[in-house]
Amino acid sequence: MENTYDIVIVGAGPAGMTAAIYAIRANMKVLMLDRLAPGGAIINTNEIENYTGAGKLTGAELAIKMFEHTQELGVEFDYRTVIDLKDEGEWKTVVCEEDDAVYKARAVILATGTVPRRLGVPGEDQWAGSGISWCAICDGAQYRDKEVVVIGGGNSAVEESIYLAGICTRLTIVTMFDLTADPKACDQLRKMPNVTVYPYQEVLEFTGEDRLTGVRFKSTKEDATERYVTCDGVFEYIGFAASSEAFAKLGIVDRTGCIEADARMRTKVPGIFGAGDITVKHLRQIVTACGDGAVAANSAASYVESLKQ
Missing domain, CATH: 3.50.50.60 (FAD/NAD(P)-binding domain)
Structure with a gap:
């Protein structure tokens, strides 16, 4: 069936890209979507010194390395703005703004991140x-x-x-x-x-x-x-806005708009997982986002395998 995947990942920041790497290595058919360039918030980070093993580099440099890794493994990627996510039992439907594109997946990992609130003043x-x-x-x-x-x-x-x-x-x-x-x-x-x-x-x-x-x-x-x-x-530090408008109606977010997920990154809706800064968590860092992505992909792959049996 066209536009059908085992796992669709919404968001191509560190969490989403790590999830894609782990999912495809679990022999899943994977699609990663993002409305912007891969990398998420780290693209705007001038200098990174605390990502283990990478030394000092810019956020853009790390984003490129991560994305190249996904492409070396064959992860499909497309620039799409997800505007709706429907839970239809065994299958989830991901609806995009561009070209009215629709994708079906047995599991969806939401890694859409957050956006810092800004003052909107000159400079x-x-x-x-x-x-x-x-x-x-x-x-x-x-x-x-x-x-x-x-x-x-x-x-x-x-x-x-x-x-x-x-x-x-x-x-x-x-x-x-x-x-x-x-x-x-x-x-x-x-x-x-x-x-x-x-x-x-x-x-x-x-x-x-x-x-x-x-x-x-x-x-x-x-x-x-x-x-x-x-x-x-x-x-x-004037707060942040969670990028969760497209899936808030599923009842998986808290009052701030962040996804509520358990230790295996599972939401209350079977087959829908969260990862990275969009989830309710104490520390939002690149390394914690990557950890979330790995766990979410592992859980999603296990879930998909259970449906295929």
Whole structure:
């Protein structure tokens, strides 16, 4: 039957590509779909130093290596925007926007990832991935002994700020409200001598010509005082949006839109699996996404084999 596969993988980031590698090595007929270039969020990462065995390289370089690996093994790939996923028992139907393409699969692995929320202010797009980052664990080391600004005051912002303050010469926190993280973590951060917190602020602009040089912001209080802080890098922590619109109606996501999956990456719908940043998890890293992809592919292959018996 045309357009029929054992496993369709939605998303070609580290989780999706790893799932594809494991699935095809399990003798599955595999299709991987993504509306953008393979690599997912890592394409926008300027420098990676914590992916085991790879040393220092850019996100784009790692993405290319991963995709080439999938192609060497014969994984089918297509640029498609998935707009619907239907559970029809033994078969799942994946509906795409382009050409009204429809694919049938016995199992589907969802690895669509998340998208960091952005401020939408001048300079943000210009310096995204090269001065502005959304992951201190990924990019923080390159700002050792430099000046950094963190945008946000929630748990992620405060936890990452504590780490950054330990390696930076000066850390400035700019937040729309006040620090709202765990009180003990907030107290720990405020006591660090190189940390300054500006609560109730609105970011106006990221400045720079050849490189990012600073952040301009103003008070949301009546005085509306404007300030400018120089910096070498910015980390934004204002939340993220899960890319789950196409399958949210299946009842497999939590209130934030992330997929709820068990240790074998199984959702509550038999034959549908999650992997990577789109799942409910504590640590979102390339290496954890790859681990999820491997587990999801193994579980999906076992599921497909059980249907064929």
